[in-house]
Structure formats: structure tokens, C-alpha cells
Amino acid sequence: MTHSFIQNIQKHVSLSIEEISYIESFLKLKKLKKKEFLLQGKEICTNLSYIDKGCLKIFTIGENGEEHIIFFAIEDWWALDLKSFITKEPARFFIEAMEDSEISQISNDNFQLLLDKIPKLEKWFRILLQNALIASENRIDHKLSLNAEQRYFEFSKKYPSLETRISQRQIASYLGITPEFLSKLRAQKWKSKKP
Amino acid sequence: MTHSFIQNIQKHVSLSIEEISYIESFLKLKKLKKKEFLLQGKEICTNLSYIDKGCLKIFTIGENGEEHIIFFAIEDWWALDLKSFITKEPARFFIEAMEDSEISQISNDNFQLLLDKIPKLEKWFRILLQNALIASENRIDHKLSLNAEQRYFEFSKKYPSLETRISQRQIASYLGITPEFLSKLRAQKWKSKKP
DNA sequence: CGTCTATTTGAATGTACTCAAAAGCGGTGG
DNA sequence: CCACCGCTTTTGAGTACATTCAAATAGACG
Numbered sequence: 001m002t003h004s005f006i007q008n009i010q011k012h013v014s015l016s017i018e019e020i021s022y023i024e025s026f027l028k029l030k031k032l033k034k035k036e037f038l039l040q041g042k043e044i045c046t047n048l049s050y051i052d053k054g055c056l057k058i059f060t061i062g063e064n065g066e067e068h069i070i071f072f073a074i075e076d077w078w079a080l081d082l083k084s085f086i087t088k089e090p091a092r093f094f095i096e097a098m099e100d101s102e103i104s105q106i107s108n109d110n111f112q113l114l115l116d117k118i119p120k121l122e123k124w125f126r127i128l129l130q131n132a133l134i135a136s137e138n139r140i141d142h143k144l145s146l147n148a149e150q151r152y153f154e155f156s157k158k159y160p161s162l163e164t165r166i167s168q169r170q171i172a173s174y175l176g177i178t179p180e181f182l183s184k185l186r187a188q189k190w191k192s193k194k195p
Numbered sequence: 196m197t198h199s200f201i202q203n204i205q206k207h208v209s210l211s212i213e214e215i216s217y218i219e220s221f222l223k224l225k226k227l228k229k230k231e232f233l234l235q236g237k238e239i240c241t242n243l244s245y246i247d248k249g250c251l252k253i254f255t256i257g258e259n260g261e262e263h264i265i266f267f268a269i270e271d272w273w274a275l276d277l278k279s280f281i282t283k284e285p286a287r288f289f290i291e292a293m294e295d296s297e298i299s300q301i302s303n304d305n306f307q308l309l310l311d312k313i314p315k316l317e318k319w320f321r322i323l324l325q326n327a328l329i330a331s332e333n334r335i336d337h338k339l340s341l342n343a344e345q346r347y348f349e350f351s352k353k354y355p356s357l358e359t360r361i362s363q364r365q366i367a368s369y370l371g372i373t374p375e376f377l378s379k380l381r382a383q384k385w386k387s388k389k390p
Numbered sequence: 391c392g393t394c395t396a397t398t399t400g401a402a403t404g405t406a407c408t409c410a411a412a413a414g415c416g417g418t419g420g
Numbered sequence: 421c422c423a424c425c426g427c428t429t430t431t432g433a434g435t436a437c438a439t440t441c442a443a444a445t446a447g448a449c450g
Binding site: 060115 | 264
């Protein structure tokens with residue numbers, strides 16, 4: 001059975017047997033333990049990491065050590081600091097495993113090589129970026145349009161699985177509120193649903 | 196002299212004379228007057244619009260009619276609802292000219308045709324999306340990490356030209372604050388710089 | 391000019407934050 | 421397997437950042 005990384009690509013472009021094994025030759029499998037870092041800010045993000053299993057967070061750290069989660073990467077999604085990966089500048093973001101996870105990595109140099117050798121991969125990556133940008137635009141809209149409670153509601157709808165897999169602290173950080181306040185929102189919610 | 200749309204493409208991929216005229220054959224030039232709409236929410240975004248001159252806003256409209264500006268499109272940048280353009284679903288966003296503007300449009304059908312006929316355009320569009328996504332990720336980080344005053348400061352740094360071209364009301368909408376509060380922030384700023 | 395919209399300013403209000411303390415939960419080692 | 425330690429969650433009181441509403445002023449446009 002082919003690697004799920006390959007299956008992901010084949011959703012958008014079809015590959016020959018040779019191309020598949022060529023791509024697979026670049027993949028490095030890696031296991032991460034919960035709380036293990038994949039990328040520390042200021043390092044260069046040299047790898048694109050496809051998530052086979054588990055869940056990572058991509059985040060920045062503020063003045064007082066608070067984490068600001070830019071996005072979550074779960075199964076069949078990607079973890080990288082795009083800017084650093086492309087430009088080889090020091091990373092803006094940190095990446096850390098939130099569960100024991102398994103990933104498949106390809107280095108930025110090998111990635112460029114692949115795009116040059118198999119140009120149709122440009123299409124696949126273009127579509128990947130397209131989807132990420134659409135999600136990112138929606139996130140901006142939500143942050144501009146909705147209050148904390150509404151954003152929490154939308155989050156629960158969009159990531160029903162994450163709701164239980166990760167701590168409220170992490171969810172609060174993603175929503176842009178304090179964990180204390182999220183706790184209060186949840187308490188309210190019960191009150192209005194139980195009577 | 197070649198169209199600046201073409202020049203933009205050639206920053207990333209080189210084109211033959213034939214390819215250039217093929218691309219140009221699809222471009223429709225259009226002039227917009229200030230406050231003219233390019234896209235109304237719920238319509239389908241059938242065109243990718245390259246901004247030759249002027250400035251547009253891409254935004255949503257909330258419950259009470261407030262505008263939430265997702266991004267500004269200025270010279271040498273793009274205006275479209277990406278999701279609607281790709282999927283042909285009704286648009287999430289509105290697009291409106293903030294100044295008299297000149298744009299060059301290509302329809303989504305012709306765009307797909309171009310990508311198929313000139314595959315190296317995939318690379319150009321991939322890079323365009325890459326840059327947009329990087330900017331979008333930074334915007335999310337700013338909204339999570341910074342308070343209103345800091346976001347205003349960053350905005351002024353990033354778009355020094357816009358600061359004077361558009362109304363404070365629009366800037367406030369982009370920053371996610373009320374125009375009244377932005378006015379107060381600016382008043383404070385003078386106080387601390389004048390003494 | 392006159393009208394319409396944008397900006398400024400102030401007072402009252404609200405949403406979300408800080409700080410602190412208590413309770414809950416999960417993992418680890420004896 | 422239980423006890424303990426550290427971290428997360430809950431709860432409450434006080435506070436701060438930002439909003440709402442209102443009214444006055446200033447600017448822009450036909």
C-alpha cells in the first residue's frame with residue numbers, strides 16, 4: 001500500500017510508478033513524542049512535514065511567554081513555517097507535537113528538486129497552498145467578525161475531534177483568549193442548555 | 196512596453212513572445228470608479244483582477260452592516276475571492292474600489308485554460324499564493340499577539356502609502372477596531388510625541 | 391453653498407483580562 | 421496501586437482595553 005503522503009498528492013495529480021518511488025526516496029519518517037519540538041523559532045525550517053498520525057501546533061511566543069497558535073496540523077495535513085522553508089530565513093514560528101506523532105519529512109532542497117523534476121507537482125502544491133490560504137482568510141474574517149463565544153462555537157464545528165484531544169489552554173490560545181475566559185464561556189453554555 | 200501583469204509573471208517564470216501574446220489575449224481591461232463594486236457577496240467570483248492602478252478592499256459585512264476588511268489590494272497585487280474563483284461557489288467576500296482604479300481581468304475558465312496550456316504558470320501562481328499565505332499568517336499572528344495600538348503601528352509600517360490614501364474608518368475596519376477608538380489612539384500618539 | 395460622511399471628544403458600558411486561590415486530573419515513581 | 425507533584429481547569433473579584441452612544445466639528449463632494 002502506498003504511503004498516505006503519496007495518496008494525498010494523487011488526489012490532485014496522477015503519478016507513474018517511477019515518480020512515486022522517486023518521491024518516496026526523499027521521504028524521511030520520524031516519530032515525535034508529545035511536547036517534542038519540531039522547530040524552534042529563529043532556526044531555519046528545512047523540512048516540510050506531512051502528518052501521518054498525531055497532532056502538532058504551529059505558534060509564536062509573546063513578550064511574556066504566552067503562546068499564540070497560528071494553526072493546528074493534524075492527520076493528512078502539513079506542518080512548516082512556509083516563509084522560512086521557502087526563503088531559508090530564520091523561522092517566525094515554533095512547531096511542537098501535542099500528541100505522540102508520526103510524520104514524513106522532505107527537505108526544502110529536495111522539495112525544490114522534486115518540483116523541478118516533476119513539474120506537475122507544482123499543481124499539487126499550488127492546490128495545497130490554495131486551501132491553506134482559503135482557511136487562513138476565513139480565520140481572519142472570524143477574528144474580525146465574531147466575539148469569543150462565537151469563535152469557540154465555530155471552532156467546535158470545524159475541529160470536532162480536536163475539541164477532546166487537546167487541552168482547553170491550547171484551544172484558548174488558538175481562539176485568542178485566555179484559558180480562564182474560555183472556562184467561563186463553557187460554564188455559561190451549560191447553564192443555558194441544562195435548565 | 197509589455198503589460199505590467201506580464202511583468203509580474205516574468206519576475207518568477209520566463210515567457211516566450213508567443214506565450215505573452217497568448218496570455219494577453221485573455222486580459223480584459225476595466226476601469227472602476229471609487230465606490231464601485233467588483234464583486235457582491237453571494238455572487239460567483241468569475242474573475243481574477245490584477246490591479247494596474249488604484250486600490251480595492253476585500254471585505255465581509257456583519258450582522259449590523261459593519262465592514263470587516265480581509266485585505267487591501269493595491270498596485271501590482273490581486274483582488275479576488277479565491278474560494279469562489281476556484282470552486283465557483285457563491286462568494287464569501289465583497290470587493291469594492293476605494294479609489295478610481297484600473298484593473299486587468301482574466302476569467303476563471305480562461306485561467307484554467309492558461310494553466311493547462313502553459314504549465315509553468317502553475318509556478319507563478321504557486322508563488323503568488325505562497326506570498327499571500329505568508330502575509331495572511333502574519334496577520335493572524337498580529338491579531339493574536341498585539342493590541343490595537345501595536346497593530347496600528349505595524350500597519351503604518353507595512354502600508355505607509357495607504358495610511359494617507361484611505362480613510363481612518365477603513366483602517367480601523369482592517370485593524371478590527373472602531374473608528375472612534377482609532378481616533379483616540381492617534382490623539383494619544385500626538386500627545387506623547389509633541390511635548 | 392448645502393448636504394452627507396468622516397473625525398473628534400466625552401461619558402457610560404461591556405467584553406475580556408489579570409491575579410489569586412481552590413479544586414481536579416494525569417502521569418510518575420516508590 | 422497509591423501518593424504525590426505539576427499542570428490544567430474552575431471560580432471570583434477587581435481592572436483594563438475597547439465599544440457604544442451621542443453630540444460637536446471638520447472635510448469632501450456635487
